[in-house]
Amino acid sequence: MLPKREDCLMQFFNGMEESSVQAPQPATRLDLRRILQARQCVSREFLNSPAFDCITLGDLLGCEIVIKLETANPIGCFKGRGTEVVMSRLARTQSLKVVVCASAGNLGLALAYSGRRHGVNVTVVASASANATKIDRIRKLGAAVEQVAGDFEAARERAREIADNNNVFLVEDSDNLDTCEGAGTIGLELLEGGERIDAVLLALGGGALATGVGHVFKTLSPATEVVCVQPKGAPAMALSWRARSIVNTEHTDTIADGVAGRFPSPAVLADLLANADHIPVVDEDSIVTGMRMLYRTASLVVEPSAALGVAAILEDPLRYRGKRVAMVICGSNVQSEQFSAWMQE
C-alpha cells in the first residue's frame, strides 16, 4: 500500500547508498554522502518541495521549465534546509545553545525558525536597510534582531564580533558547510524522478545553494549544465569565478537583496570553481520581467533573487532553446506593496 512517490524515493536512495556515492566527485569541501546524511536532518516541512512543469512559462521562454518551489513552507525560502542541518549537528557536537548570524533576511528567518524548534537562542544581525517584511517575520519567530548601519558586509562584521566576544556559535552562510549541504538536498530531489534535466538555474549569492545543488548534479548528473546567476548590481562572486580568485566590490546595487554580497568566501569560490559551468550576470530589468512572468504564468509571488533564472533565459534564450531546464524558486519574502508596484510598471 506504499504510494508511488515513496517507492521511487526508496529505490533511489537505496541505489545511491550502494553505488552512486562511490561515483567520482569533484574535489571540493562537499561530499555526496554528507549531503545524503544532511537529508536526514531536514524536517518534513522543508523536504520534498513541489517540482512541476510549467508549460505556459516554458512556451514563452522557448524551453521546458521545471519549477522547484522552495517557498511553500513556514519561512518562504529554501534556507530552512541548511539551518536544520546546522542545528542538528550543533546539538551533537557543541554544548552551546546560542547562535548568531548576519543575514539579509532569509538566513535569519530560517535560523530563527530552527532555533525555536531546537531550543536554541538566535540573534540575527541585519543591515538597517534590510527588507522590513523579513525582519518583522524574524522577530515574530522569537529571535533577537540587531540592525546596524551600512550594508550586509557591515552586518557580517558585527555578527563575527558578537560571536568572538560572547562565545556564541557563528553561522556564516555558505562558509558553514552545513548550509551548503542542506541546500544540496534540493539537488537530490530534482534528480530523484529520473527525468533528464539539461540545465539547472540557481540564484548565486554567498554560494550555499549554488555549490550544494551544483555538487549533487556534477556528481550524479554531470551532463546537466549548472548555471548560477548573479545580478549585474552585485557581481562579486561571478567576477571572482571568472578571475579564479577573490574579487571584492565597492558596493551593491540590486533589488535582489537575498544575493547582494561584496566579499566572496575563498572556500566557497573554490567549491564553485569545481561545480558551476556558467555564471551569467543579469540586468535589473530582466529580474523584474522574470518576476512578472512567474506571476502571470504560474501565479507565483517571488522575491527578486528567485527570478534570476528566468532573467538568465531572457538574456540568452538560444542557450536554453528546446532544453529541459529546472529552476529553483528560492524565496517569496517580498513586501507585497513593492511586489504590486513591480507588477504594474
Next chain:
Amino acid sequence: MLPKREDCLMQFFNGMEESSVQAPQPATRLDLRRILQARQCVSREFLNSPAFDCITLGDLLGCEIVIKLETANPIGCFKGRGTEVVMSRLARTQSLKVVVCASAGNLGLALAYSGRRHGVNVTVVASASANATKIDRIRKLGAAVEQVAGDFEAARERAREIADNNNVFLVEDSDNLDTCEGAGTIGLELLEGGERIDAVLLALGGGALATGVGHVFKTLSPATEVVCVQPKGAPAMALSWRARSIVNTEHTDTIADGVAGRFPSPAVLADLLANADHIPVVDEDSIVTGMRMLYRTASLVVEPSAALGVAAILEDPLRYRGKRVAMVICGSNVQSEQFSAWMQE
C-alpha cells in the same frame, strides 16, 4: 537511509491497512479503503502537496493556520488528484478513449492534463463567460473546448448531450465518485503528520473536495470540525444541506467561479449531510479580503474559491479562536490583471 517523511508515511499507511479501515465510517458513497486505493492512482506531481504553518496569517486571524497548498503543480489546482483516479479506473473498466466534462475551468484543466498523460481525448464544455486564463490553459494542454451561451449549468447540459449522442464517457465532477475519492487523498495527507487539527476549512462547490476530505476526517479524526464554505452569491448546496433536500437557485453572483453551481447533486448532498459539520456562506467582500491576506502574509496568489476559508474565519472569528485550523488552498488560476485589481481596491 530512508528520509523521515517516508518512514512516517509508511507507518501511517501500514497502520491504516491493519486497523483504521475497520473504523466505523459514516454511511455514504465514500469508503476509506477506496480512498487509500485512489491514492495509488494519483501521480506524484499531485501527491504530498505542501502543508505548513502560516504564523503571520494565524496571528491576524487569532488561530493557528495550517495551509495545505494544492496549487504547486502543473495545473494550479487540486483537481488533478481526482482526474488521475478517473483515468486510471477508466483504463481498467472501459475501452472508451474519449471523455467529456463541463467545467468552470479547473476540472477541465485537470481532465485535459490527465487525458494527455493517459492518451485519452478530452472535450471540455464551458460557459462563454468562463475564466479566460483557465480556458487558454486547457487548450494548451491539447483538449477540445466548446463554449456555450449561459452559465455553468448550460455547459453541464451540453456535456451530457455530447456524452449521450456520441457514446463518450461523461465526467460529472462530484457526482463521479472518483473525483471525490481523489480529493479525499488530501485528507489522508493532512492527517499523516499526527498533529491535532481542530477544524478543516474546505471550499464547497459541487462537493468533491468537501465530501472527499470530509469523509476522511469523519472516519479518522471525528473530533475535527469539517467546515465547508460557500459564497452567499452561489449558496445552492449550503441551502440544500440546511433543508436536507435539494434547493436549486435561479442564478449565481460571485467572483468565486470555481464553486458557482445552481443544481446540487442529490447523491453528493447525501454524502455531505453525513460528512459536514458546518456550512457557512460568506460575503464577496470577505472573499476579497481573504485573498489579500493570503497575498500579504503568505505571498500566495489564489483564486477566490481558495480564499473561502479565510473569509469564513473573518466572518465568525470566535468559532476558531485559539484553534488549530487547516485550510485547503484549492486553486490559483486567476487572471493576473484581475488579481492585481483586487489587491489594490
